[in-house]
Amino acid sequence: MPTSQAGVFTHNFSVTTEAIDGNNHVNNVVYVQWMQDVAIAHSTASGGFAAVEASSGTWVARSHHIEYLKPALLRDVLLARTWVADVSKVRSRRRYQFHRESDGALIAQGETDWVFVDTETGRPMAIPESVRACYRVVEK
Template structure:
């Protein structure tokens, strides 16, 4: 599995806001969806995390919007893991409009690995950390 995961989205009309372009809330949803799909593709789906009795929760999101996207556009959502620390991970995203190759947004999410029972941060186990290949800044798209 490549270290940079890609998922394509055709922008639905329901993602369009009063300004006639994709609403910022849609990007956050797409980030979460891509992160979950990437994890599942690496063998860590919801059932795997239940067995590990742990989960990921978001600590923060940061999004920089570079160009608008519109209903019907196909958006390539690329995501990768930039770092894994004791109980945290930084995941980055690039949104590209497939039709013209235009970067429309860059984003990142800091995730915290937590114990499912108590919700407290816990150490990321080797079976989780070894599932992802870290992408260094000079390897990023």
Template structure:
């Protein structure tokens, strides 16, 4: 399945999430035989970076602007286990952005085989100065992170 097919095949929480596929492998499993919870956080970081890069905000852009975003808070709801060989679709979108210091990015992970949502999550990101690490006002280029309208579930 392609990202274009996945965009319409599943019941996403928003109309146009940014999508990235991943396949669970043996290295992702914990001793219970299902995907280790730490892997989900790793994947959420991957899809967040993929989305940021697609908006023209890669790490080099952060350096050029002198500002970047760091995680302040994560909220993860594990809804169903996943196992080796499961193909998952990672989805993300910016839910809120105050265009000053912080934004909330939301996530949804869907298992391709049955269309089941296996995780929902959110991260609060804070804009920081790249040299000092202190919070700073977002540069105008971060307007690319304007949130999309969210459908009610």
């Protein structure tokens, strides 16, 4: 069950067969999908998704950084945590952590640099206050 506390959104899920690669652990690229999924879930829960849809802009990823610390295996239950780490005029950095529920081990951590762009021109635009108001910046 997703939860949000003090600006940090959490969601737990089980590792499924589709996430496993030839090395019998979660494939590295799957983490990018999970980062996007948990960011969207956080944005939906906070009202940010609706605020963006009501604006003339959208978020696009500028870069992703992921640090893999331990392998996640089939049927592991993972706890994904995400929060907005900072916001500037047109950009926002979101951080992520993935912990194994059984032992609390930090499996991976990362961040995405998001840019708010005008949907018509594709050019960066100022993040509307209606969007900013949906997120609490958490400095960790």
